[in-house]
Amino acid sequence: MPRDDRLAHRYWGLLLPFTITYMRSAVDTEDERYMYTLGMDIGGTFTDFTLVDRESGEVTVDKEPTTPANPAEGALTGAHRILDENGVAFEDLDTVIHGTTLVSNTLIEGTGATTGLLTTAGIRDTLELRRGSRYDMFDWEMEYPDPLVPRQRRLELNERLNDEGEVVDPLDREEVRERTRTLVEDHGVDSVAVSLLHSYESDEHEQIVADVIAEEYPDLNVSLSSEVVPVIREYERTSTTVINAYVAPVVADYLEFLQSELTSDGFAGEVYMMTSSGGIVDVRTAKAEPISLVESGPAAGVLASRIFGETHDNDDVFSFDMGGTTAKGSIIEDGDVRMKYKADVARVHRFKEGSGYDLVSPLIDLTEIGAGGGSIASVNDVGLIEVGPESSGSDPGPICYNQGGDDPTVTDASLLLGYLNPENFYGGRMDLAAEKTESIFGEELADPLDVSITEAAWRVFEVVNENMATAFRRYAASRGLDTRGLSMTALGGAGPSHAFRVARKLDIDEVVCPYGAGVGSSIGLTEAPRMYEASSTSQAVLETLSADDFERQFASLREEAASVLERAGIDPDETEASLSLDMRHVDQGHEIKVPLEGRDIDDVTPDIAREAFERTYEETFNRETLEFPVEVLTYRLELSEGDRDAETSRLVVPDGESAAPDSRDVYFGGEHGSVATDVYRWDDLTPDESIDGPVVVEADQTTVVADPDSTLTVADNYDITIEL
């Protein structure tokens, strides 16, 4: 690109209200193609973008309303804009890293493939019978979602393996053929889940089923339990495999559409997906195992918080990410993101844990609740305000967007409280309809409650904040953690305006709103160290293992992970492996994850494993291990490209010119009431400046609010810290 063009783009970048100010050092490498990475995170309401110039390390961000009917459309519109505005051609782009709520939305909305299940004779109802327990023993209105595969599409095969994986009753290929035909011809299935008893131990029969189906219907999607999640316990494995089969065709169509559109725009690089565990996979893996994408977007937000925490020397961070539809919370301890291996999605009963579809998959341990800017407020039977979990999303959106929404939402409340600027919202791309919002708030909320419109708005704001705080407290408490003393990182369009109240409720006294907070999770996509976790199950008593056994297991996992990362353009020699084992005493019901800190694949011995088990046991259960034998069940290896130097890529910040603030009345409830408040543009702040609250700071993608009892400081890189 000629130098003049680059300058021109810089100039345009300053003028265009849509992107954070763009700037690039004048590197003269005319003949070389610039290499760029684009992060795209599709949320329920907005899609966020991050463009990284890997030559200079500069990062630019933007956002675009999500298009629920075909989320790829909004993603492509936004991708075009951010590239155009930065003078980058699709040819200059070599990597797209993508986060999406597609999988969870498909489950919530029930828009997956017509799916069939082939399973062992006698157990087709396992999927429907679940585990027989009640997730809330006091709630007699509990419900479960209808199984993703109804009974008539669950067919049985006369075969049996035993618990060693040996064939007891052989599989009949003809029967497989007939059953598959029934599923396809009579029931019109587009996708088949295969889950046979004991196939965590041997995939022999499942592979035959896959072969026969491929002969008969080569285009039919097939998900095998032995590939998707080879773990013992047939309900959990079957449920996970069924979810995978249900979403796989949708994900495949989506990714193929996105890729072909990108290709026709000139893109010749690779698309990678962020997984629920914060790892990345290429499109091929994502299509085969979409189960790993269930929390694709939310995971990126936690990774972003970790990066921002590092920038501020905070190892213990509460990641708070609030968008239009949901709010996510997660605790980062000693710089480590927490993991879990089970979840349930698309909850049908009051969003209670356990009321959704069960799955087993590695996920970042975060809590997500239906509380966002679009969450709808109403007055309930007992005369109290309720907020969410229903959301107006991006279509029709809050009342104030003036796009047909007529339910009061949290964003509307923020407008009425003075937190949002009706004339300069979303970088001026949208004028907010204040009068209409007031009149509906009056009718729907203020009048029934007999309070002022402002008070009604405050109650909406407070109830949603309390809902989030309660969910976050429970999340922290159930993991034995405490939110006090943590530093909160506030991300998402709504995060920085709610953080001051949520933090106070959690006894947190510091909130960091990073520059670019409004699109924080897409920053996590491009900037987090890329990693992949591989695992394998092989049960054995510790005494029977040797150092060679450990090395063989871990070496093969390393190979698997390295090949995934290599396809993501990462040099395997530049990666770091961290190892862990799932262990327990022989005959105990469940295992514990035992990290092998500082160990390489070739120096794990049974003694080292035992010591690590004893240490973890003691830390976890506050007691010594038993004098009973110990066994290993699962080997895990996380391969990561290693922490990037925080300085190598950074958001482009303004040129340091300050401007005087505006002022407007802002409502803070309680003793403060309505207060005349200074309102700054984020880009007009002065680095190292300290401002006493109340203060409002506006950016294109978000608004920061600090109450009268707080102090706001601006860092060199324009990150804002609120001391509460």
Next chain:
Amino acid sequence: MSTTDDTDATESADLETQVLWNRLQATADEMYDAAERLAYSFSIREAADASTAVMTADGNAIGLSDQSVPVLSGALSRTTRIILEDHFPPETLEPGDTIITNDPWIGGGHLSDVVVLNPVFHDGDLVGITGSLGHTDDVGGNRGGWSTDAEQVYEEGILIPPTKLYEGGERNDAIDNIIRSNVRIPHQALGDLEALRSGNTVGEERVREIVDDRGKETFDRVAEEVIDRTERALREELADLPDGTYEDSTEFTVDEHDLTIQVAVTIDGDDLEVDFDGTSSQVDAGLNCPFGNIVTVTEYIVKCMLVPDLPNAEGFFRPIEVTAPEGSILNCDRPAATMARHLTYSHAEDALIRALGQVVPESALSEMAGIQLAPFSGADENGEEFIAVGGTAGGFPPSAHNDGIPGVYFPYNGKNTPIEMFERYSPLRWEETALVPDTEGAGEHRSGPAMRTSYHNPTDGPVYFALTSGRADRDPSGFRGGKSGKRATTGSSSDGKEVPPNGPGVLEPGETVTLVSATPGGYGDPEDRDPEAVEADVERELITEERAREVYGYEPDNS
């Protein structure tokens, strides 16, 4: 639900209460998780038959795990108070102690339910007690786990009175040896005790952290407030209900025992009396409930029907006074046998639901189907003893709001055993887990269909089982016009062999035994059922078209 008009001062005290209450509740859940993960018995590690509690130093529950089994949920604090009063007063406790007992009259009501308590000390002061209770499958005695056939408790296994398994952190090897010598699979029984103790040590650490963080005064203040608030909440609810006495009774038969349960529920202002006067005398079979059981199941049903959303804690038990005649099946004397007492107390729960249902009909359910429990034991090919638990669940009954849910345990809240785990830890083959069409309790809201499971013995030796089948004597009745469900049945693949639904049996080599659960009654008239729902049931092969026509007036659209 949050309110918005608190001043900052009370907000911060309320916030502190709320935060610490959440932590206490979460501590109980964390304890539960630890105990379940580390346990050896199927009943705890797969079936979740356990409960955990954080208690004050005088044995009042301030955090109870939500995952607990109902009958065990309230049991821990009651047990703890008995032990503090009669066995180990506070001055006899020291850091590192662990007290165990499985005395049915003190703990969970039968020998398999083992109570484990740890005192929590902070700077030398006793600040609380953590407790875990779990069903250990092997307590010696006759083969089984929930057998009906013993006449006295002595036949049912080893009984350990409240005893220190650990004293000041040192394990009491004598107790260890006594247990080892009385059970078939020592490492399983002892492993369960250690798992439950691990739940407690996790809880101990958390309670100490809270006291460290906030000080003992705050901890005590919050504990008191948790108890006061739960008590107040139930009292307020009771005060709103019409005063009066509401009665119900039920008759049932297990083996040759014809039994009656009568209940009279009296609401008097903000007090609730539940009296089981008129209930049958205790019998020479494992069907008797020690009094503690009927107290805890009553508390459970009352909570579900009146204040289901309230976090569970001691105060909530205080407005409820339960009485049952001494020497009855709901308040049996030593040395009555009690192993299968769930067959009895589940009928008391039904009677109670109907009695309270006269006051809060929208919270009532149709008659429950109970559960079938099938512990199998014997020696495998290598001569190693095993115990593996199978069974069925009759499902959650339908209500004014919803259809019933098949395969769910109710009122017990356990989990089914995965076939893959069952086969890994026993030589048996679990053949089938299936829904049985046309077995639902029909109604506007129907119950789920029955659950059928079957077990095959491929070995050369006999395998022993001890069955209990809820509702095998008659079909559970419908409610408000709903039709009755189906009774539980049992069968064998051997010609002419009858398998009694309750009691011990032998699974011979090559034989398969099949269990079919009962189903709850329907709720409301089946003719009022949404035709689309009927059609969906037909399409899903849960109800045949023929039955749909007969019972629901289904007329398929032929277009």
